[in-house]
Amino acid sequence: MKIKLGFVKNLGTACAAGILLAASASLALAAEWKAWNIHVDGYPNTIAMDKFAELLAEKTGGEITLKNYHGGVLGSQPDAIEQVRLGGIEVGNFNLGPIGPVAAEANVVSLPFIFKDVPHMFRVLEGEGGKAIAKGMTEKGLVPLAWYDAGARSFYNGAKAINSPADVEGMKVRVMNNDLYSGMISELGGNPSPMAFAEVYQALKTGVVDGAENNWPSYESTGHFEVAGFYSLSQHLIIPECICINADVYNALSDDMKAAVTEAAQESAELQRKLWAEREETSRKKVEAAGIVTNEIADKAPFQSAMKPVYETYLSANPDLRSLVELIQATE
Ligand code: GTR
Numbered sequence: 001m002k003i004k005l006g007f008v009k010n011l012g013t014a015c016a017a018g019i020l021l022a023a024s025a026s027l028a029l030a031a032e033w034k035a036w037n038i039h040v041d042g043y044p045n046t047i048a049m050d051k052f053a054e055l056l057a058e059k060t061g062g063e064i065t066l067k068n069y070h071g072g073v074l075g076s077q078p079d080a081i082e083q084v085r086l087g088g089i090e091v092g093n094f095n096l097g098p099i100g101p102v103a104a105e106a107n108v109v110s111l112p113f114i115f116k117d118v119p120h121m122f123r124v125l126e127g128e129g130g131k132a133i134a135k136g137m138t139e140k141g142l143v144p145l146a147w148y149d150a151g152a153r154s155f156y157n158g159a160k161a162i163n164s165p166a167d168v169e170g171m172k173v174r175v176m177n178n179d180l181y182s183g184m185i186s187e188l189g190g191n192p193s194p195m196a197f198a199e200v201y202q203a204l205k206t207g208v209v210d211g212a213e214n215n216w217p218s219y220e221s222t223g224h225f226e227v228a229g230f231y232s233l234s235q236h237l238i239i240p241e242c243i244c245i246n247a248d249v250y251n252a253l254s255d256d257m258k259a260a261v262t263e264a265a266q267e268s269a270e271l272q273r274k275l276w277a278e279r280e281e282t283s284r285k286k287v288e289a290a291g292i293v294t295n296e297i298a299d300k301a302p303f304q305s306a307m308k309p310v311y312e313t314y315l316s317a318n319p320d321l322r323s324l325v326e327l328i329q330a331t332e
Contacts, residue, residue: 032065033090033249036080038072038197040221044279045093045148045241046070048272052243055264060257066091076196078177085141087246094142095150095241096133097176104318105136110180111314112307113300114328115238118149124331125240132324137242143250144242145265149276150215152235156224157211158204161295162232165189165306174200174212183310184236188303197222204228213237217276220283229292234303243268 035053039045046068053066074080074089077098083089085102100107108114108129115121124130125147134144155162155173162168169189175181177194185192193209197218203209204227211228213236219225243265253261288294297303315322 030063030065032067034074035066035068035091035093036072036074036084036089037068037070037093038077039093040071043217043221044272044275047275048148048268049093049243051271052264052268055267056261059260059264064257064261072198076198078196081142084244084246087248089246090249091243091245092142093148093241094244095176095239097178097181097237097239099137099142099242099244100178100180103133103136103140103142104321105133105324107178107180107314107318108133108321108324108328109239110178110237111311111325112180112184112236113304114325118151118238120331121238121240122147122149124328127331129324129328129331132327137244138247141247142242142244143247144244145262146243146269148241148243148269148272150239150241151217151276151280153213153215153237153239154232154234155211155213155236156219156228156231158228159210159230161230161293162234163295163297164299165302167232171210172208174203174209180310180314181237183313184307187306187309200224201227215280216283216287217279220287225287225290225292231287231292231294233294233296234300236303 035049037045037049049068049070053068057065075083077094080089080092081094081099081102084092084094096106096109100110109121115124125133130147137144155168157171157173160167165188168185171190172193173185173190174193174195175185176197182192182194193203195203195209200209200212201222201224204212204224212224213234214222214224219231225231245261250258250261284294311325315325
């Protein structure tokens with residue numbers, strides 16, 4: 001009887017050990033990644049990141065799954081960029097604006113008016129320019145898997161339509177964390193106020209800032225239009241976004257897995273760009289129906305020429321990137 005009991009006990013231990021072994025083997029095989037996204041439900045990027053998760057599981061046969069954290073719940077964008085670089089979070093849907101301070105090549109897209117329009121930006125990204133930007137980011141620990149559309153950014157505020165740099169004079173304008181944007185506002189005679197996205201609504205509402213700048217969908221989805229009703233189509237920045245992954249996590253993948261992950265990201269980007277085009281329309285219609293005042297800017301040349309010192313600052317800090325700037329400017 002004693003022997004029997006011992007046997008049962010050992011069998012139990014062996015079973016438990018077996019289960020543990022099996023569990024750790026499957027842990028080693030199957031990875032669950034976390035992904036950061038700042039946007040709300042229904043936003044093109046949110047839907048496209050959910051699609052990325054779905055495609056990732058499908059294309060990797062369930063070996064890699066992705067848990068999306070939307071709405072910026074994992075922290076501000078500059079913090080999340082650091083987290084993905086360090087590997088605390090594996091993936092992020094980032095705007096290249098706050099990546100610029102980390103990777104000088106990526107900062108080229110934050111030079112005001114560098115792109116003629118969104119198609120021009122994508123032509124650059126698909127060519128040598130995109131390769132140079134991706135290389136610079138990868139060297140800093142962030143591998144861009146695919147590019148998302150974020151349209152063009154324009155100024156908005158609660159007081160008046162902006163038609164010339166003189167209208168920005170003395171205005172306190174929220175910008176994303178990047179010295180190029182602070183320089184941009186200073187050169188227009190305004191006071192730049194770098195601030196996290198999540199804080200902008202209150203800051204506009206309470207008058208901590210007079211204005212901000214963003215694309216139609218973010219102006220609408222954040223409710224900024226409720227507290228800053230003049231939207232002036234300066235279109236001074238056209239900044240791409242990425243699905244970016246931690247470089248070590250990416251480099252540890254087999255070639256097949258790398259291909260599957262990249263394919264999933266690129267299919268997600270196709271969807272994002274389609275949804276983006278639709279959302280630009282619906283967001284614009286929604287805010288206009290709510291009574292905001294929109295104006296085209298007849299002459300953008302004074303804004304553009306005011307940006308010369310911003311270009312000079314960038315080029316004097318990164319003289320070897322002059323050819324990248326010229327390449328973009330020469331791209332049809
Ligand atoms: C949005 C962008 C976000 C964030 C935000 C901001 O257009 O999609 O990633 O950069 O602007 O102004 O902080």
